[in-house]
Amino acid sequence: MYIRMVPEKDIHITNHDGSDYCVFEKGVPIWIWDDRGGNSRAWGRFRRMVFERDDYTCQKCGSKEKKVLRVHHKKPVSKFPNLYYDIDNTTTLCDECHRHIPKMVSSMKIRGGKIT
Numbered sequence: 001m002y003i004r005m006v007p008e009k010d011i012h013i014t015n016h017d018g019s020d021y022c023v024f025e026k027g028v029p030i031w032i033w034d035d036r037g038g039n040s041r042a043w044g045r046f047r048r049m050v051f052e053r054d055d056y057t058c059q060k061c062g063s064k065e066k067k068v069l070r071v072h073h074k075k076p077v078s079k080f081p082n083l084y085y086d087i088d089n090t091t092t093l094c095d096e097c098h099r100h101i102p103k104m105v106s107s108m109k110i111r112g113g114k115i116t
């Protein structure tokens with residue numbers, strides 16, 4: 001797994017064979033590779049699984065009222081991209097609580113353009 005900064009895309013993670021794994025824009029994944037091979041709806045399905053598990057409730061403030069929910073990765077996917085679709089690494093947060101979490105992606109350290 002390799003990672004490199006792409007100015008217009010912020011972060012670009014590639015598989016060992018050089019194919020795209022994940023592209024982040026401003027900390028938001030805009031393209032994700034999956035086993036089925038392609039720019040998939042996997043993320044949409046996965047999000048729904050997380051929200052359903054958490055009963056569409058923000059796990060920080062307990063609000064059910066908030067309209068915007070976000071999937072938060074407990075371990076930053078910039079460091080642990082293989083945990084991207086690990087439901088145990090996720091929690092549901094409302095937009096407001098999510099905003100108070102430091103941006104992991106922008107603050108991560110990249111050494112030699114490679115993460116292992």
Ligand SMILES: [Zn+2]
Nearest residue numbers: 058061094097
């Ligand atoms: Zn909240």
